[in-house]
Amino acid sequence: MIELRDIRKSFDGVEVLKGISMTFEPGKTNLIIGQSGSGKTVLLKCLLGLHQPDGGTMLFNNRAFGEMDDDEQRTLRREMGMVFQGSALFDSMTVLENVMFPMQMLTKQSETAIRKAAEEVIERVNLVESNHKLPAELSGGMQKRVAIARAIVMKPKYLFCDEPNSGLDPKTAIVIDNLVREITQENNITTVINSHDMNSVMEIGDTILFLKNGVKAWKGSKELIFKTDNKAICDFVYSSNLMKKVKEMYQ
Amino acid sequence: MKLLHHIGAYFIMLRLVFIKPTKAKVMQKLIFQDVQDLIIGSLGIVGFLSFFVGGVVSIQTALNIESPLIPKNLVGFATRQSVILEFAPTFMCIILAGKVGSFITSSIGTMRVTEQIDALEVMGINSVNYLVFPKIVSMILLPLVINISMFLGILGGYAATLYGGFSSSADFIEGIQMDFEPFHVAYAFIKTLLFAMVLATIPSYHGYFMKGGALEVGKAATVAFVWTSVVIIVLNYFVTQLLLA
Numbered sequence: 001m002i003e004l005r006d007i008r009k010s011f012d013g014v015e016v017l018k019g020i021s022m023t024f025e026p027g028k029t030n031l032i033i034g035q036s037g038s039g040k041t042v043l044l045k046c047l048l049g050l051h052q053p054d055g056g057t058m059l060f061n062n063r064a065f066g067e068m069d070d071d072e073q074r075t076l077r078r079e080m081g082m083v084f085q086g087s088a089l090f091d092s093m094t095v096l097e098n099v100m101f102p103m104q105m106l107t108k109q110s111e112t113a114i115r116k117a118a119e120e121v122i123e124r125v126n127l128v129e130s131n132h133k134l135p136a137e138l139s140g141g142m143q144k145r146v147a148i149a150r151a152i153v154m155k156p157k158y159l160f161c162d163e164p165n166s167g168l169d170p171k172t173a174i175v176i177d178n179l180v181r182e183i184t185q186e187n188n189i190t191t192v193i194n195s196h197d198m199n200s201v202m203e204i205g206d207t208i209l210f211l212k213n214g215v216k217a218w219k220g221s222k223e224l225i226f227k228t229d230n231k232a233i234c235d236f237v238y239s240s241n242l243m244k245k246v247k248e249m250y251q
Numbered sequence: 252m253k254l255l256h257h258i259g260a261y262f263i264m265l266r267l268v269f270i271k272p273t274k275a276k277v278m279q280k281l282i283f284q285d286v287q288d289l290i291i292g293s294l295g296i297v298g299f300l301s302f303f304v305g306g307v308v309s310i311q312t313a314l315n316i317e318s319p320l321i322p323k324n325l326v327g328f329a330t331r332q333s334v335i336l337e338f339a340p341t342f343m344c345i346i347l348a349g350k351v352g353s354f355i356t357s358s359i360g361t362m363r364v365t366e367q368i369d370a371l372e373v374m375g376i377n378s379v380n381y382l383v384f385p386k387i388v389s390m391i392l393l394p395l396v397i398n399i400s401m402f403l404g405i406l407g408g409y410a411a412t413l414y415g416g417f418s419s420s421a422d423f424i425e426g427i428q429m430d431f432e433p434f435h436v437a438y439a440f441i442k443t444l445l446f447a448m449v450l451a452t453i454p455s456y457h458g459y460f461m462k463g464g465a466l467e468v469g470k471a472a473t474v475a476f477v478w479t480s481v482v483i484i485v486l487n488y489f490v491t492q493l494l495l496a
Protein backbone atom coordinates (compact mmCIF):
# COMPACT_ATOMS: atom_id res chain seq x y z
CA MET A 1 0.00 0.00 0.00
CA ILE A 2 1.14 3.51 -0.78
CA GLU A 3 -0.20 6.55 0.98
CA LEU A 4 0.43 10.10 -0.17
CA ARG A 5 -0.11 13.02 2.13
CA ASP A 6 -0.06 16.53 0.75
CA ILE A 7 2.68 15.97 -1.84
CA ARG A 8 4.02 19.19 -3.32
CA LYS A 9 6.52 19.77 -6.07
CA SER A 10 7.64 22.90 -7.90
CA PHE A 11 10.03 23.49 -10.79
CA ASP A 12 11.66 26.92 -11.03
CA GLY A 13 8.98 28.48 -8.86
CA VAL A 14 6.08 26.92 -10.79
CA GLU A 15 4.04 24.60 -8.60
CA VAL A 16 3.31 21.42 -10.55
CA LEU A 17 1.85 19.35 -7.69
CA LYS A 18 -0.20 21.38 -5.25
CA GLY A 19 -0.72 19.03 -2.34
CA ILE A 20 -1.82 15.57 -3.46
CA SER A 21 -3.22 13.06 -0.97
CA MET A 22 -4.23 9.57 -2.03
CA THR A 23 -4.08 5.91 -1.09
CA PHE A 24 -3.07 3.21 -3.57
CA GLU A 25 -4.00 -0.32 -2.58
CA PRO A 26 -2.25 -3.63 -3.29
CA GLY A 27 -3.68 -6.09 -5.79
CA LYS A 28 -5.40 -3.23 -7.58
CA THR A 29 -4.64 -1.17 -10.63
CA ASN A 30 -4.64 2.40 -9.37
CA LEU A 31 -4.98 4.94 -12.14
CA ILE A 32 -3.78 8.51 -12.23
CA ILE A 33 -5.61 10.24 -15.04
CA GLY A 34 -5.58 13.75 -16.40
CA GLN A 35 -4.64 15.87 -19.38
CA SER A 36 -1.13 16.14 -20.70
CA GLY A 37 0.85 18.43 -18.43
CA SER A 38 -1.38 17.87 -15.41
CA GLY A 39 1.53 16.46 -13.40
CA LYS A 40 1.03 12.70 -13.70
CA THR A 41 4.61 11.88 -14.62
CA VAL A 42 6.01 14.22 -11.98
CA LEU A 43 3.89 12.50 -9.32
CA LEU A 44 5.07 9.07 -10.47
CA LYS A 45 8.69 10.20 -10.46
CA CYS A 46 8.24 11.48 -6.90
CA LEU A 47 7.00 8.03 -5.91
CA LEU A 48 10.03 6.46 -7.59
CA GLY A 49 12.45 8.79 -5.87
CA LEU A 50 13.57 10.33 -9.17
CA HIS A 51 12.17 13.66 -7.99
CA GLN A 52 12.41 14.88 -4.43
CA PRO A 53 9.01 16.29 -3.35
CA ASP A 54 9.20 19.77 -1.79
CA GLY A 55 6.68 18.84 0.85
CA GLY A 56 4.38 16.10 2.08
CA THR A 57 4.82 12.47 3.10
CA MET A 58 4.94 9.25 1.10
CA LEU A 59 4.25 6.08 3.05
CA PHE A 60 5.17 2.68 1.64
CA ASN A 61 3.42 -0.01 3.68
CA ASN A 62 3.06 2.54 6.47
CA ARG A 63 6.71 3.56 6.49
CA ALA A 64 7.55 7.12 5.57
CA PHE A 65 10.06 7.37 2.74
CA GLY A 66 11.59 10.52 4.20
CA GLU A 67 12.42 8.79 7.48
CA MET A 68 14.23 5.82 5.94
CA ASP A 69 18.03 5.73 5.92
CA ASP A 70 20.00 5.15 2.72
CA ASP A 71 20.00 1.37 3.09
CA GLU A 72 16.27 1.20 3.66
CA GLN A 73 15.64 3.48 0.71
CA ARG A 74 17.82 1.27 -1.46
CA THR A 75 15.92 -1.82 -0.32
CA LEU A 76 12.66 -0.07 -1.11
CA ARG A 77 13.95 0.85 -4.56
CA ARG A 78 14.52 -2.82 -5.27
CA GLU A 79 10.89 -3.48 -4.46
CA MET A 80 9.83 -1.10 -7.22
CA GLY A 81 9.38 -1.77 -10.91
CA MET A 82 8.82 0.90 -13.50
CA VAL A 83 7.48 0.82 -17.03
CA PHE A 84 8.45 4.08 -18.70
CA GLN A 85 6.35 5.90 -21.24
CA GLY A 86 8.65 5.15 -24.16
CA SER A 87 9.59 1.73 -22.68
CA ALA A 88 13.16 2.98 -22.01
CA LEU A 89 14.70 -0.31 -23.07
CA PHE A 90 18.49 -0.32 -23.31
CA ASP A 91 18.91 -0.25 -27.04
CA SER A 92 22.30 -1.91 -27.14
CA MET A 93 20.94 -5.01 -25.38
CA THR A 94 18.74 -7.83 -26.62
CA VAL A 95 15.34 -8.54 -25.11
CA LEU A 96 16.74 -11.23 -22.86
CA GLU A 97 19.66 -9.05 -21.75
CA ASN A 98 17.29 -6.18 -20.97
CA VAL A 99 15.19 -8.39 -18.74
CA MET A 100 18.20 -10.04 -17.08
CA PHE A 101 19.85 -6.69 -16.46
CA PRO A 102 18.22 -5.66 -13.14
CA MET A 103 18.99 -9.06 -11.63
CA GLN A 104 22.57 -9.02 -12.88
CA MET A 105 23.10 -5.61 -11.37
CA LEU A 106 21.30 -6.07 -8.09
CA THR A 107 21.46 -9.73 -7.08
CA LYS A 108 24.21 -12.24 -6.52
CA GLN A 109 22.39 -15.08 -8.25
CA SER A 110 24.11 -17.26 -10.80
CA GLU A 111 23.85 -16.48 -14.50
CA THR A 112 21.72 -19.60 -15.08
CA ALA A 113 19.27 -18.70 -12.32
CA ILE A 114 18.98 -15.18 -13.68
CA ARG A 115 18.43 -16.42 -17.20
CA LYS A 116 15.75 -18.80 -15.99
CA ALA A 117 13.92 -16.05 -14.07
CA ALA A 118 14.12 -13.74 -17.07
CA GLU A 119 12.81 -16.41 -19.44
CA GLU A 120 9.91 -17.04 -17.08
CA VAL A 121 8.75 -13.42 -17.04
CA ILE A 122 9.27 -13.09 -20.78
CA GLU A 123 6.97 -16.05 -21.17
CA ARG A 124 4.53 -14.45 -18.73
CA VAL A 125 4.22 -11.38 -20.95
CA ASN A 126 3.65 -13.68 -23.94
CA LEU A 127 6.79 -12.71 -25.74
CA VAL A 128 8.44 -15.86 -26.96
CA GLU A 129 10.98 -16.24 -29.73
CA SER A 130 12.12 -12.63 -29.54
CA ASN A 131 14.73 -13.21 -26.85
CA HIS A 132 17.67 -12.40 -29.09
CA LYS A 133 16.17 -9.45 -30.93
CA LEU A 134 17.16 -5.88 -30.23
CA PRO A 135 14.48 -3.40 -29.07
CA ALA A 136 14.65 -1.56 -32.40
CA GLU A 137 13.47 -4.74 -34.14
CA LEU A 138 10.28 -4.95 -32.08
CA SER A 139 6.88 -3.34 -32.50
CA GLY A 140 5.67 -0.79 -29.92
CA GLY A 141 3.45 -3.35 -28.23
CA MET A 142 6.29 -5.87 -27.98
CA GLN A 143 8.62 -3.22 -26.55
CA LYS A 144 6.01 -2.52 -23.87
CA ARG A 145 5.91 -6.21 -23.02
CA VAL A 146 9.67 -6.29 -22.62
CA ALA A 147 9.48 -3.20 -20.42
CA ILE A 148 6.86 -4.91 -18.27
CA ALA A 149 8.95 -8.08 -18.08
CA ARG A 150 11.99 -6.04 -17.00
CA ALA A 151 9.89 -4.23 -14.40
CA ILE A 152 8.56 -7.42 -12.79
CA VAL A 153 11.63 -9.66 -13.02
CA MET A 154 12.71 -8.64 -9.50
CA LYS A 155 9.23 -9.48 -8.17
CA PRO A 156 8.39 -5.95 -7.07
CA LYS A 157 5.86 -4.98 -4.42
CA TYR A 158 5.20 -1.73 -6.24
CA LEU A 159 4.76 -1.36 -9.98
CA PHE A 160 4.57 2.00 -11.74
CA CYS A 161 3.56 2.45 -15.35
CA ASP A 162 3.72 5.77 -17.17
CA GLU A 163 1.12 5.70 -19.95
CA PRO A 164 1.77 2.02 -20.69
CA ASN A 165 -0.46 2.07 -23.74
CA SER A 166 0.42 5.40 -25.32
CA GLY A 167 1.35 5.06 -28.97
CA LEU A 168 -0.34 1.67 -29.30
CA ASP A 169 -3.37 0.80 -31.38
CA PRO A 170 -6.57 0.42 -29.29
CA LYS A 171 -6.57 -3.37 -29.41
CA THR A 172 -2.95 -3.79 -28.37
CA ALA A 173 -3.47 -1.07 -25.76
CA ILE A 174 -6.20 -3.08 -24.08
CA VAL A 175 -4.14 -6.26 -24.16
CA ILE A 176 -1.29 -4.42 -22.41
CA ASP A 177 -3.66 -2.87 -19.86
CA ASN A 178 -5.10 -6.24 -18.98
CA LEU A 179 -1.68 -7.85 -18.81
CA VAL A 180 -0.65 -5.30 -16.20
CA ARG A 181 -3.85 -5.92 -14.32
CA GLU A 182 -3.44 -9.70 -14.31
CA ILE A 183 0.14 -9.45 -13.10
CA THR A 184 -0.99 -7.03 -10.39
CA GLN A 185 -3.64 -9.43 -9.13
CA GLU A 186 -1.50 -12.57 -9.39
CA ASN A 187 1.27 -11.08 -7.29
CA ASN A 188 -0.74 -8.68 -5.11
CA ILE A 189 1.35 -5.76 -6.34
CA THR A 190 0.49 -2.13 -5.58
CA THR A 191 0.30 -0.85 -9.13
CA VAL A 192 0.03 2.81 -10.10
CA ILE A 193 -0.67 3.62 -13.73
CA ASN A 194 -0.65 7.00 -15.46
CA SER A 195 -3.11 7.34 -18.28
CA HIS A 196 -5.10 9.85 -20.27
CA ASP A 197 -7.01 7.18 -22.09
CA MET A 198 -10.69 6.50 -21.34
CA ASN A 199 -10.32 2.95 -22.65
CA SER A 200 -7.88 2.18 -19.86
CA VAL A 201 -10.18 3.77 -17.33
CA MET A 202 -12.97 1.46 -18.42
CA GLU A 203 -10.77 -1.63 -18.49
CA ILE A 204 -8.66 -1.36 -15.40
CA GLY A 205 -9.75 1.65 -13.33
CA ASP A 206 -9.98 -0.06 -9.92
CA THR A 207 -9.27 3.25 -8.25
CA ILE A 208 -8.88 6.52 -10.07
CA LEU A 209 -7.15 9.74 -9.12
CA PHE A 210 -7.99 12.60 -11.45
CA LEU A 211 -5.39 15.35 -11.59
CA LYS A 212 -6.12 18.77 -12.95
CA ASN A 213 -3.49 21.52 -12.88
CA GLY A 214 -1.63 19.72 -10.12
CA VAL A 215 -4.66 19.35 -7.85
CA LYS A 216 -6.63 16.23 -6.99
CA ALA A 217 -9.87 17.20 -8.75
CA TRP A 218 -11.68 13.91 -8.19
CA LYS A 219 -11.17 10.38 -6.97
CA GLY A 220 -13.25 7.26 -7.46
CA SER A 221 -13.39 4.16 -9.63
CA LYS A 222 -14.53 3.14 -13.09
CA GLU A 223 -17.99 2.39 -11.68
CA LEU A 224 -18.32 5.83 -10.14
CA ILE A 225 -16.87 7.86 -12.98
CA PHE A 226 -20.12 7.79 -14.98
CA LYS A 227 -22.31 8.61 -12.03
CA THR A 228 -20.55 11.70 -10.79
CA ASP A 229 -21.58 15.17 -11.86
CA ASN A 230 -18.22 16.68 -10.88
CA LYS A 231 -17.66 19.28 -13.60
CA ALA A 232 -13.91 18.76 -14.04
CA ILE A 233 -14.09 14.98 -14.49
CA CYS A 234 -17.13 15.21 -16.78
CA ASP A 235 -15.25 17.64 -19.02
CA PHE A 236 -12.43 15.13 -19.21
CA VAL A 237 -14.55 12.02 -19.73
CA TYR A 238 -16.86 13.54 -22.31
CA SER A 239 -14.22 15.41 -24.26
CA SER A 240 -14.54 13.09 -27.26
CA ASN A 241 -17.52 12.85 -29.60
CA LEU A 242 -17.55 9.12 -29.04
CA MET A 243 -18.11 9.48 -25.31
CA LYS A 244 -20.71 12.24 -25.88
CA LYS A 245 -22.61 9.92 -28.22
CA VAL A 246 -22.44 7.04 -25.73
CA LYS A 247 -23.82 9.31 -23.03
CA GLU A 248 -26.73 10.47 -25.23
CA MET A 249 -27.68 6.91 -26.14
CA TYR A 250 -27.39 5.79 -22.56
CA GLN A 251 -29.78 8.44 -21.29
CA MET B 252 26.66 32.97 -13.53
CA LYS B 253 25.36 30.22 -15.75
CA LEU B 254 28.91 29.20 -16.57
CA LEU B 255 29.72 28.91 -12.86
CA HIS B 256 26.66 26.73 -12.40
CA HIS B 257 27.83 24.44 -15.20
CA ILE B 258 31.36 24.23 -13.83
CA GLY B 259 29.97 23.33 -10.42
CA ALA B 260 27.63 20.71 -11.83
CA TYR B 261 30.48 19.28 -13.92
CA PHE B 262 32.67 18.72 -10.88
CA ILE B 263 29.78 17.23 -8.91
CA MET B 264 29.30 14.81 -11.81
CA LEU B 265 33.02 13.93 -11.76
CA ARG B 266 32.76 13.05 -8.09
CA LEU B 267 29.75 10.81 -8.81
CA VAL B 268 31.83 8.93 -11.40
CA PHE B 269 33.98 7.47 -8.69
CA ILE B 270 31.49 6.57 -5.97
CA LYS B 271 29.07 3.64 -5.79
CA PRO B 272 30.77 1.66 -8.54
CA THR B 273 29.03 -0.74 -10.88
CA LYS B 274 29.69 -4.49 -10.53
CA ALA B 275 33.14 -5.32 -11.91
CA LYS B 276 31.89 -7.93 -14.35
CA VAL B 277 29.40 -5.56 -15.92
CA MET B 278 31.88 -2.68 -15.93
CA GLN B 279 34.44 -4.79 -17.74
CA LYS B 280 32.00 -5.35 -20.58
CA LEU B 281 31.17 -1.67 -20.76
CA ILE B 282 34.85 -0.76 -20.93
CA PHE B 283 35.52 -3.21 -23.77
CA GLN B 284 32.60 -1.77 -25.67
CA ASP B 285 33.85 1.79 -25.21
CA VAL B 286 37.41 0.87 -26.19
CA GLN B 287 35.90 -0.55 -29.35
CA ASP B 288 33.75 2.52 -30.07
CA LEU B 289 36.04 5.31 -28.93
CA ILE B 290 39.59 4.05 -29.49
CA ILE B 291 39.58 1.35 -32.18
CA GLY B 292 36.86 3.23 -34.03
CA SER B 293 39.07 6.34 -34.25
CA LEU B 294 42.18 4.67 -35.64
CA GLY B 295 41.12 4.91 -39.26
CA ILE B 296 40.40 8.62 -39.39
CA VAL B 297 43.39 9.48 -37.20
CA GLY B 298 45.76 7.46 -39.37
CA PHE B 299 44.42 8.90 -42.59
CA LEU B 300 44.56 12.53 -41.44
CA SER B 301 47.97 12.14 -39.83
CA PHE B 302 49.60 10.74 -42.94
CA PHE B 303 48.35 13.50 -45.20
CA VAL B 304 48.82 16.42 -42.84
CA GLY B 305 52.34 15.18 -42.07
CA GLY B 306 52.93 15.23 -45.82
CA VAL B 307 51.65 18.78 -46.16
CA VAL B 308 53.78 20.01 -43.26
CA SER B 309 56.94 18.75 -44.94
CA ILE B 310 55.97 20.20 -48.33
CA GLN B 311 55.26 23.60 -46.75
CA THR B 312 58.57 23.57 -44.93
CA ALA B 313 60.48 22.54 -48.02
CA LEU B 314 58.84 25.21 -50.15
CA ASN B 315 59.70 27.89 -47.63
CA ILE B 316 63.40 27.23 -47.55
CA GLU B 317 64.83 28.80 -50.61
CA SER B 318 68.15 29.81 -49.16
CA PRO B 319 70.98 27.37 -49.88
CA LEU B 320 72.42 28.23 -46.47
CA ILE B 321 69.67 26.35 -44.68
CA PRO B 322 70.48 22.64 -44.45
CA LYS B 323 68.19 20.22 -46.27
CA ASN B 324 67.70 18.12 -43.15
CA LEU B 325 65.50 20.91 -41.78
CA VAL B 326 62.48 19.43 -43.59
CA GLY B 327 62.66 16.25 -41.53
CA PHE B 328 63.42 18.17 -38.38
CA ALA B 329 60.50 20.59 -38.76
CA THR B 330 58.10 17.81 -39.64
CA ARG B 331 59.10 15.80 -36.59
CA GLN B 332 58.82 18.77 -34.25
CA SER B 333 55.44 20.00 -35.43
CA VAL B 334 53.95 16.52 -35.59
CA ILE B 335 55.15 15.43 -32.16
CA LEU B 336 54.60 18.67 -30.30
CA GLU B 337 51.31 19.94 -31.65
CA PHE B 338 49.84 18.22 -34.62
CA ALA B 339 49.43 14.72 -33.18
CA PRO B 340 48.47 15.56 -29.59
CA THR B 341 46.51 18.80 -29.95
CA PHE B 342 45.15 18.86 -33.47
CA MET B 343 44.13 15.20 -33.35
CA CYS B 344 42.34 15.70 -30.04
CA ILE B 345 40.35 18.56 -31.56
CA ILE B 346 39.39 16.26 -34.43
CA LEU B 347 38.42 13.62 -31.88
CA ALA B 348 36.35 16.19 -29.98
CA GLY B 349 34.22 16.10 -33.09
CA LYS B 350 34.22 12.36 -33.60
CA VAL B 351 34.45 10.82 -30.14
CA GLY B 352 32.85 13.80 -28.39
CA SER B 353 29.72 13.92 -30.48
CA PHE B 354 29.40 10.14 -30.22
CA ILE B 355 29.55 10.35 -26.42
CA THR B 356 27.13 13.28 -26.15
CA SER B 357 24.60 11.80 -28.52
CA SER B 358 24.70 8.30 -27.08
CA ILE B 359 24.31 9.51 -23.48
CA GLY B 360 21.86 12.24 -24.54
CA THR B 361 19.68 9.71 -26.34
CA MET B 362 19.64 7.60 -23.19
CA ARG B 363 18.52 10.71 -21.28
CA VAL B 364 15.67 11.65 -23.60
CA THR B 365 14.41 8.08 -23.90
CA GLU B 366 14.45 7.77 -20.08
CA GLN B 367 17.05 4.98 -20.14
CA ILE B 368 19.03 6.95 -17.56
CA ASP B 369 15.93 7.19 -15.37
CA ALA B 370 15.53 3.43 -15.79
CA LEU B 371 19.07 2.92 -14.46
CA GLU B 372 18.44 5.24 -11.53
CA VAL B 373 15.18 3.48 -10.65
CA MET B 374 17.12 0.23 -10.39
CA GLY B 375 19.36 1.97 -7.87
CA ILE B 376 22.33 2.05 -10.24
CA ASN B 377 24.72 5.01 -10.16
CA SER B 378 24.11 6.02 -13.76
CA VAL B 379 27.01 8.48 -13.83
CA ASN B 380 29.46 5.75 -12.88
CA TYR B 381 27.80 3.30 -15.26
CA LEU B 382 28.01 5.65 -18.23
CA VAL B 383 31.03 7.88 -17.69
CA PHE B 384 33.56 5.67 -15.89
CA PRO B 385 34.06 3.24 -18.81
CA LYS B 386 34.61 6.21 -21.13
CA ILE B 387 37.29 7.66 -18.87
CA VAL B 388 39.04 4.31 -18.60
CA SER B 389 39.02 3.61 -22.31
CA MET B 390 40.27 7.09 -23.12
CA ILE B 391 43.40 6.30 -21.11
CA LEU B 392 44.40 4.44 -24.27
CA LEU B 393 44.35 7.67 -26.27
CA PRO B 394 48.16 8.18 -26.07
CA LEU B 395 48.47 4.97 -28.09
CA VAL B 396 46.33 6.47 -30.80
CA ILE B 397 48.38 9.64 -30.71
CA ASN B 398 51.53 7.55 -30.90
CA ILE B 399 50.27 6.03 -34.13
CA SER B 400 49.38 9.51 -35.33
CA MET B 401 52.96 10.69 -34.68
CA PHE B 402 54.42 7.76 -36.55
CA LEU B 403 52.13 8.11 -39.54
CA GLY B 404 52.51 11.89 -39.59
CA ILE B 405 56.27 11.63 -39.89
CA LEU B 406 55.93 8.79 -42.37
CA GLY B 407 53.62 10.99 -44.44
CA GLY B 408 56.18 13.76 -44.31
CA TYR B 409 58.88 11.35 -45.43
CA ALA B 410 56.75 10.06 -48.30
CA ALA B 411 55.85 13.56 -49.48
CA THR B 412 59.45 14.70 -49.31
CA LEU B 413 60.69 11.81 -51.42
CA TYR B 414 57.80 11.95 -53.83
CA GLY B 415 58.17 15.71 -54.34
CA GLY B 416 61.94 15.48 -54.45
CA PHE B 417 62.40 18.18 -51.76
CA SER B 418 65.30 16.49 -50.04
CA SER B 419 67.01 13.16 -50.03
CA SER B 420 65.95 10.24 -47.91
CA ALA B 421 69.22 10.47 -45.97
CA ASP B 422 68.69 14.21 -45.25
CA PHE B 423 65.16 13.64 -44.03
CA ILE B 424 66.18 10.80 -41.74
CA GLU B 425 69.06 12.84 -40.42
CA GLY B 426 66.55 15.63 -39.78
CA ILE B 427 64.15 13.52 -37.77
CA GLN B 428 67.02 12.28 -35.59
CA MET B 429 68.57 15.70 -35.06
CA ASP B 430 68.51 17.23 -31.55
CA PHE B 431 65.92 14.73 -30.40
CA GLU B 432 64.59 15.49 -26.93
CA PRO B 433 62.76 12.53 -25.36
CA PHE B 434 61.01 14.95 -23.02
CA HIS B 435 59.09 16.35 -25.97
CA VAL B 436 57.43 13.00 -26.42
CA ALA B 437 56.68 12.82 -22.70
CA TYR B 438 55.20 16.32 -22.88
CA ALA B 439 53.01 15.23 -25.79
CA PHE B 440 51.75 12.18 -23.90
CA ILE B 441 51.11 14.11 -20.72
CA LYS B 442 48.94 16.58 -22.52
CA THR B 443 47.24 13.86 -24.54
CA LEU B 444 46.20 12.16 -21.30
CA LEU B 445 44.86 15.44 -20.02
CA PHE B 446 42.94 16.03 -23.24
CA ALA B 447 41.66 12.45 -23.09
CA MET B 448 40.03 13.16 -19.75
CA VAL B 449 38.47 16.33 -21.19
CA LEU B 450 37.29 14.35 -24.23
CA ALA B 451 35.66 11.72 -22.04
CA THR B 452 34.01 13.99 -19.50
CA ILE B 453 32.82 17.24 -21.11
CA PRO B 454 30.77 15.50 -23.83
CA SER B 455 29.42 13.14 -21.16
CA TYR B 456 28.33 16.13 -19.09
CA HIS B 457 26.48 17.67 -22.01
CA GLY B 458 24.72 14.42 -22.82
CA TYR B 459 23.91 13.52 -19.24
CA PHE B 460 22.31 16.81 -18.28
CA MET B 461 20.54 17.57 -21.52
CA LYS B 462 16.83 18.33 -21.62
CA GLY B 463 14.34 17.96 -24.42
CA GLY B 464 14.02 15.57 -27.33
CA ALA B 465 15.86 14.24 -30.36
CA LEU B 466 16.47 17.72 -31.79
CA GLU B 467 18.19 18.84 -28.61
CA VAL B 468 20.51 15.82 -28.74
CA GLY B 469 22.02 17.27 -31.91
CA LYS B 470 22.32 20.70 -30.35
CA ALA B 471 23.91 19.29 -27.23
CA ALA B 472 26.51 17.49 -29.37
CA THR B 473 27.41 20.78 -31.07
CA VAL B 474 27.70 22.68 -27.81
CA ALA B 475 29.78 19.85 -26.37
CA PHE B 476 32.16 20.02 -29.34
CA VAL B 477 32.63 23.77 -28.91
CA TRP B 478 33.35 23.51 -25.19
CA THR B 479 35.61 20.49 -25.53
CA SER B 480 37.76 22.22 -28.15
CA VAL B 481 37.89 25.48 -26.18
CA VAL B 482 38.99 23.67 -23.04
CA ILE B 483 41.59 21.64 -24.95
CA ILE B 484 43.08 24.74 -26.57
CA VAL B 485 43.23 26.65 -23.28
CA LEU B 486 44.70 23.66 -21.41
CA ASN B 487 47.24 23.27 -24.20
CA TYR B 488 48.42 26.82 -23.64
CA PHE B 489 48.87 26.34 -19.90
CA VAL B 490 50.47 22.90 -20.12
CA THR B 491 52.92 24.13 -22.73
CA GLN B 492 53.78 27.16 -20.63
CA LEU B 493 54.23 24.93 -17.60
CA LEU B 494 56.24 22.09 -19.14
CA LEU B 495 58.27 23.65 -21.93
CA ALA B 496 58.78 27.32 -21.15
Ligand SMILES: Nc1ncnc2c1ncn2[C@@H]1O[C@H](COP(=O)(O)OP(=O)(O)O)[C@@H](O)[C@H]1O
Pocket residue numbers: 011012016034035036037038039040041042043
Ligand atom coordinates in the same frame (compact mmCIF):
# COMPACT_ATOMS: atom_id res chain seq x y z
N1 LIG C 1 12.15 18.28 -14.86
C1 LIG C 1 11.26 19.27 -15.04
N2 LIG C 1 11.64 20.57 -14.97
C2 LIG C 1 10.75 21.57 -15.13
N3 LIG C 1 9.45 21.39 -15.36
C3 LIG C 1 8.98 20.14 -15.43
C4 LIG C 1 9.86 19.01 -15.27
N4 LIG C 1 9.14 17.88 -15.38
C5 LIG C 1 7.86 18.29 -15.61
N5 LIG C 1 7.76 19.63 -15.63
C6 LIG C 1 6.51 20.40 -15.84
O1 LIG C 1 5.53 19.87 -15.00
C7 LIG C 1 4.26 19.86 -15.65
C8 LIG C 1 3.65 18.49 -15.55
O2 LIG C 1 4.39 17.60 -16.38
P1 LIG C 1 4.11 16.05 -16.46
O3 LIG C 1 4.05 15.47 -15.11
O4 LIG C 1 5.13 15.49 -17.38
O5 LIG C 1 2.68 15.99 -17.14
P2 LIG C 1 1.88 14.70 -17.61
O6 LIG C 1 0.62 14.73 -16.81
O7 LIG C 1 1.61 14.90 -19.06
O8 LIG C 1 2.72 13.50 -17.35
C9 LIG C 1 4.50 20.34 -17.06
O9 LIG C 1 4.07 21.67 -17.15
C10 LIG C 1 5.98 20.24 -17.24
O10 LIG C 1 6.45 21.26 -18.07
Ligand SMILES: [Mg+2]
Pocket residue numbers: 040041162194
Ligand atom coordinates in the same frame (compact mmCIF):
# COMPACT_ATOMS: atom_id res chain seq x y z
MG1 LIG D 1 3.55 12.16 -18.69
